[in-house]
Amino acid sequence: xxxxxxxxxxxxxxxxxxxxxxxxxxxxxxxxxxxxxxxxxxxxxxxxxxxxxxxxxxxxxxxxxxxxxxxxxxxxxxxxxxxxxxxxxxxxxxxxxxxxxxxxxxxxxxxxxxxxxxxx
Numbered sequence: 001x002x003x004x005x006x007x008x009x010x011x012x013x014x015x016x017x018x019x020x021x022x023x024x025x026x027x028x029x030x031x032x033x034x035x036x037x038x039x040x041x042x043x044x045x046x047x048x049x050x051x052x053x054x055x056x057x058x059x060x061x062x063x064x065x066x067x068x069x070x071x072x073x074x075x076x077x078x079x080x081x082x083x084x085x086x087x088x089x090x091x092x093x094x095x096x097x098x099x100x101x102x103x104x105x106x107x108x109x110x111x112x113x114x115x116x117x118x119x120x
Contacts, residue, residue, distance in 0.1 A: 002048040002118050006030040007037035007064065008080075009056040017051070017110070024111050034059030041068055047075050049118060054081040054100075065098055076117050080105070 004026050008014035011032065018030040029047075031037045035058040041047055050068050054061035065077045082103035099117050101110060 001025050001027065002114075003046060004028045004049045004051055004114075005037055005041055005047045007032075007034055007050070007052040007056065007061065009033055009053060013053075020107050020111065021051075021114070024114070026114075033057050034061065034064040037064055038067060041072065041075070045072065047072075049076045049078065049114065051078045051080070051114070054079050069098070076120070078114065078117055080110075 004021055006014060006018055006021065006028055008017060008030070009032050014030050014032065018028045021028045029040060029044075031040060034052070034056050037050070037052065038059060041050065050065065052061040052064050056064075059067070061079050061081070065079060068075055069077060078099040078101060080101045080103060099113055101113055
């Protein structure tokens with residue numbers, strides 16, 4: 001079981017992902033943008049994983065991941081995106097430190113990737 005912060009601006013996607021991660025046994029806090037995510041992580045500081053969409057209003061997922069990894073290096077980070085060019089940019093910015101998962105993805109793949117990242 002892990003404590004996961006989910007930042008996704010699409011409400012239906014956020015609800016679906018949060019519900020699925022909870023069913024997999026995790027505790028999930030979910031927010032709709034990067035600003036709220038940053039505020040929440042700064043207030044609680046005990047998250048195991050940040051799972052964030054890259055394209056969001058306000059602070060995007062890449063900037064959010066950079067800030068979180070700089071301030072809280074123990075928090076693991078996974079980014080999701082539906083844009084191939086953005087995925088490439090994220091991989092270039094983070095290398096192997098951050099997992100980037102491209103949409104569309106199968107829910108089982110997401111859960112498997114989360115579990116793998118948490119175990120590393």
